[in-house]
Amino acid sequence: MARSTAPDPPADLLGPVQGEVSWFCCGTAWGPCSSTGKGACGTCNSGNLQHAWPNTSDACWAITRPDSCGVGLSRRTCGFRHRITALCSGSSVVTAIADCGPQTDLFCGERSCCGATCASNRLIDLTPAAYSQIASLSSGLRPAEISTA
Amino acid sequence: MRSRRDVLRSAVLGGGASVVAATAMGSLGPEAAFAATAPAPAQKVEPGAPDPDFAEGRIRSIKENTLLVLGSNLVFHTIRVVDGTSLWKLGPVAFDQAKPGDGLYARGVRMPDGMLAAESVWLNIVNIKGHIKNITGQTLHLDHNGHEVLCHVVAGKSVAIHSESPPTEDLSMLKVSQHVQILGAWRPDTNEVDIATVFSPH
Numbered sequence: 001m002a003r004s005t006a007p008d009p010p011a012d013l014l015g016p017v018q019g020e021v022s023w024f025c026c027g028t029a030w031g032p033c034s035s036t037g038k039g040a041c042g043t044c045n046s047g048n049l050q051h052a053w054p055n056t057s058d059a060c061w062a063i064t065r066p067d068s069c070g071v072g073l074s075r076r077t078c079g080f081r082h083r084i085t086a087l088c089s090g091s092s093v094v095t096a097i098a099d100c101g102p103q104t105d106l107f108c109g110e111r112s113c114c115g116a117t118c119a120s121n122r123l124i125d126l127t128p129a130a131y132s133q134i135a136s137l138s139s140g141l142r143p144a145e146i147s148t149a
Numbered sequence: 150m151r152s153r154r155d156v157l158r159s160a161v162l163g164g165g166a167s168v169v170a171a172t173a174m175g176s177l178g179p180e181a182a183f184a185a186t187a188p189a190p191a192q193k194v195e196p197g198a199p200d201p202d203f204a205e206g207r208i209r210s211i212k213e214n215t216l217l218v219l220g221s222n223l224v225f226h227t228i229r230v231v232d233g234t235s236l237w238k239l240g241p242v243a244f245d246q247a248k249p250g251d252g253l254y255a256r257g258v259r260m261p262d263g264m265l266a267a268e269s270v271w272l273n274i275v276n277i278k279g280h281i282k283n284i285t286g287q288t289l290h291l292d293h294n295g296h297e298v299l300c301h302v303v304a305g306k307s308v309a310i311h312s313e314s315p316p317t318e319d320l321s322m323l324k325v326s327q328h329v330q331i332l333g334a335w336r337p338d339t340n341e342v343d344i345a346t347v348f349s350p351h
Contacts, residue, residue, distance in 0.1 A: 022330065023276055028221035030207050030252035031335040032275050032298055032342070045222075046254070047199050081196045096197030103278070106328040110350035111313040118313060129203040132256045137271045138237045140332035141310075141348055149196065 010072035016147035019071070019123030020112050021084055022140060023131035024052065026099060039099030041078035045127070049093060051082060052101030052125040060100035069108040069121045081149040084124060086134040086142050088114035093126075093133040094149040101125050112141050119143030157233060157258050157266045201259045204228060207337075208251045216247060216270075218255075227264045228255050238272040239306055239334040239343050247272055250337045273335040275342055281325050289323065289344070291331060299341045300331050307344040311351060323349060 011017045025033035027045035038044050040056055054064035055073045066073055076082075078097050085092035102122040111120040124146055128137055135142050194200050206220035216228040230236070230244050234257075238246050247253075247270070254274060257267040279293035287302040301307075308316035309323060323329065330348040335341075 024278075025276075029205070030221055031273070031337075032277050032293060032296070032340070034221075035294060035296055043197070045199065046205050047203050047220075047222075049194055049196050049198060049200055079197060094192055094196045098197070103328075106278075107330075107350040109312070110348075112310075113313045128205065128254045129200040129256075132203065132254065132269065133200075136235075136237075136269065137254060137274055137276070138332070138345070140276055140330065140346055 008072065010074045012072075012074050012146065012148075016145045017071075017073075017123065018087070018119040018143065018145050019121050020107075020110065020119055021086070021124050021126060021131070021134075021142055021144035021146075022102065022122060023128050023137060024099075024101065024125045025128060026050075041098045043078070044098035047129045048098070048127055049095045049130045049133075050098035050127045051084070051095040051130060052099035053080070053082070053097045054101065054104050054123065056097060056100045064101065064104050066104040066121065066123065068105040071104065071121055071123065073123065082124065083147050083149040084126065084130070084134065085145045085147075087117045087119060087144055088142055089134060091134040093130050095126060095130045098127075099125075112143050114143060117143055119145075157231060157268055202256060202265070204253075204255045204265050206253065208247060208249050208253065210249055211247060214244070215264075216253075216255075218253065226255075228253075228257070228270070229260075229264055229266050230270065231266065234267045235269045236272065237270070237274060239303065239345055242272070252335060252337065273337065274332070275335045276330065276332045277342070278328065278330045280328055281323060284323065284325060289329075289331070289347075291329070297340060298331075299339075300333060300344050300347075301341060303343045307347070309347040309349060311349045316346065320347060323347060327351070 025046045080097045102125045204226040206218040210217045218226040255270045279291040283290040289300040291298045332346040333342040333344045
């Protein structure tokens with residue numbers, strides 16, 4: 001599959017970026033989540049204020065490939081903090097990187113909206129504890145702004 | 150203006166099951182509950198740390214309006230459901246739909262005695278990504294991290310969202326081999342899920 005060239009410099013170095021945010025489970029868990037581990041950083045738990053980031057390492061980037069959607073994102077490693085603000089509600093939460101993800105390239109071009117407010121491409125996944133601070137878990141996917149904290 | 154969290158806290162401190170204050174706000178669906186939430190105060194929990202106002206686990210027993218939940222990390226949680234608590238199980242539901250064995254996530258206000266006064270409880274909710282391996286009748290066979298999950302279409306409940314398009318009950322656009330995210334309700338102790346929403350990038 002042809003890969004497009006990522007913007008240079010990464011968009012998130014210039015200021016906040018907008019994209020889609022979803023949630024994922026990690027750590028000890030029930031149901032289909034029970035086979036999930038502690039994440040790439042070895043610290044991920046559904047009940048912690050944490051998130052997955054698509055560029056935590058070369059190996060991570062090779063899986064997530066946000067550049068194939070035309071999005072450049074900075075290398076940021078375990079423990080780095082981002083502020084995620086839900087564009088629907090204005091609520092925000094500050095979380096720390098605990099895993100690699102989401103797999104941005106598999107949802108390339110996807111766009112989610114609340115009213116006239118939209119954002120494209122999956123740039124970040126939150127744990128249930130973090131996501132539920134800014135939106136209902138039953139919403140599943142929301143447009144958000146991501147900045148450094 | 151008092152926030153919904155303030156009302157929950159005072160409701161629980163004020164007298165357990167007969168919660169007049171929370172009743173005044175009505176029982177809301179999860180989306181409405183979040184829309185009604187006043188701006189949150191500054192974040193008190195360190196990023197990366199466990200959030201004391203959140204709980205996960207499986208229901209061991211139910212007594213009156215209280216759920217005794219065993220966390221997956223083997224920590225017990227006592228979760229109080231009041232009239233203003235929103236509950237979700239494939240959609241907004243009443244408290245009597247909570248059953249022992251259900252998995253849950255809950256958010257609320259942690260009280261001084263350790264009990265969680267619940268603002269929202271999501272029963273059996275899962276949000277999984279994977280490739281559609283097969284479609285048979287009203288069931289999607291999802292490959293989720295190498296494990297097959299049988300995802301059932303539920304008439305009147307299941308919808309698909311194709312990128313920014315509005316939700317549709319017509320799931321016929323979904324194709325084998327495409328990648329999707331499925332939000333749904335797990336059937337306890339099975340590899341089966343009832344579909345609430347299928348998110349498709351196309």
